[in-house]
Amino acid sequence: MKFVPKKPPLTGETLDSLTALLAARGEPAFRAKQILGWLYKRRARSWDAMTDLPKALRSWLDETFSLMPATLVLNRHSADVTDKLLLELEDGSLIETVIIRAPQEGVGLDRSRKTICISTQVGCAMACAFCASGLAGLKRDLSAGEIVAQLLQVCYCEDARTPRAKAELASFDNIVVMGMGEPLANYDALIEALTTLNADWGLGFGARRITISTSGLVPKMLKLAEEPLGFRLAVSLHGATDEVRSRIMPVNKAYPLAKLIPAVRAFSERHGRMVTLEFILIEDVNDSLEQAAKLRDIAGDVHAHVNLIPYNTVDGLPWRRPGVERQEAFAEVLRRADLSVTLRREKGHDIAAACGQLRLKTEKKRETGT
Numbered sequence: 001m002k003f004v005p006k007k008p009p010l011t012g013e014t015l016d017s018l019t020a021l022l023a024a025r026g027e028p029a030f031r032a033k034q035i036l037g038w039l040y041k042r043r044a045r046s047w048d049a050m051t052d053l054p055k056a057l058r059s060w061l062d063e064t065f066s067l068m069p070a071t072l073v074l075n076r077h078s079a080d081v082t083d084k085l086l087l088e089l090e091d092g093s094l095i096e097t098v099i100i101r102a103p104q105e106g107v108g109l110d111r112s113r114k115t116i117c118i119s120t121q122v123g124c125a126m127a128c129a130f131c132a133s134g135l136a137g138l139k140r141d142l143s144a145g146e147i148v149a150q151l152l153q154v155c156y157c158e159d160a161r162t163p164r165a166k167a168e169l170a171s172f173d174n175i176v177v178m179g180m181g182e183p184l185a186n187y188d189a190l191i192e193a194l195t196t197l198n199a200d201w202g203l204g205f206g207a208r209r210i211t212i213s214t215s216g217l218v219p220k221m222l223k224l225a226e227e228p229l230g231f232r233l234a235v236s237l238h239g240a241t242d243e244v245r246s247r248i249m250p251v252n253k254a255y256p257l258a259k260l261i262p263a264v265r266a267f268s269e270r271h272g273r274m275v276t277l278e279f280i281l282i283e284d285v286n287d288s289l290e291q292a293a294k295l296r297d298i299a300g301d302v303h304a305h306v307n308l309i310p311y312n313t314v315d316g317l318p319w320r321r322p323g324v325e326r327q328e329a330f331a332e333v334l335r336r337a338d339l340s341v342t343l344r345r346e347k348g349h350d351i352a353a354a355c356g357q358l359r360l361k362t363e364k365k366r367e368t369g370t
């Protein structure tokens, strides 16, 4: 499922592809780097801002590419520490990109941990029972250029916050591919985009600070393990037995735990780094102490970090988060086994809270005209 825009975005080009296009026009070899420097480092917002390019070349760029394929329609800056950017693409599709500034104990907001959460699809085909993104199914894949554009939009927001200098994307601690969509179902565009994100001619962000989260597409996980750039992996487990996982994640029927767990092990052995197992706690669905014990065994077996996430309620879905005591009891089972565990309890800055919920609300408003 692809959208073909009138003009492809410049953010979808690589140094090589742009160099080849420019060479065909007889332009000198340094031009491609110069243009991408204007885009990513100097953050030109118009072709005319690229003042040291010949006028004819600027006109050609204008005829050939869109400079930015995503428009910021809403920046919901919450009272806590989250910025949710709602972006509109050229076909009217809406996607979300989230900036999370999670304060660490004892330090001010300036020294807080900063994470960016990006989307890879409009909607999602995985149909996880608890998730807002999948409610209306998959609309389409994002192109590599649209994925990259989200990060440039984050740069624009940061530049506006700190006008004295172009803020470096490197001042963020992590980029997580945990927004809308199943990243590994849009594999080629994902890798292309992350390559631009990482490249020194692009946004220069370290691959080891980029985490891709998957619902568990096993063959693609194994392919990802072979990628030279070495991205981190998080797996949405959410059920520690096939019975529980299949009830809430249809993907478990194709790739049950007997296939998923060896793939997690293979990934971490290939990389020599821990994989994260994400486990949303949903009341009376997966929050029993039996599930905790099974999760403990799995995480111990594959030597994974466990991230427990109290469920964020979604309008129209019946699921609830368990009470704090129950969350703690669950976490305690894992901690007692000396596993590496995090349990997030802050509401607003939950990364997963980003997942499809703002888009859903806006689309509903569009439909009802309110």
Ligand code: SAH
Residues within 6 Å of the ligand: 126, 128, 130, 131, 132, 177, 178, 179, 180, 181, 182, 183, 213, 214, 215, 216, 234, 235, 236, 238, 278, 280, 309, 310, 311, 312, 313, 314, 351, 352, 353, 355
């Ligand atoms: N498709 C990928 C990445 C996007 S979802 C994946 O499944 O991993 C990012 C994370 O948010 C996943 O772990 C997902 O299960 C979780 N999530 C979705 N809806 C949520 C909700 N309402 N509350 C808490 N976490 C949620």
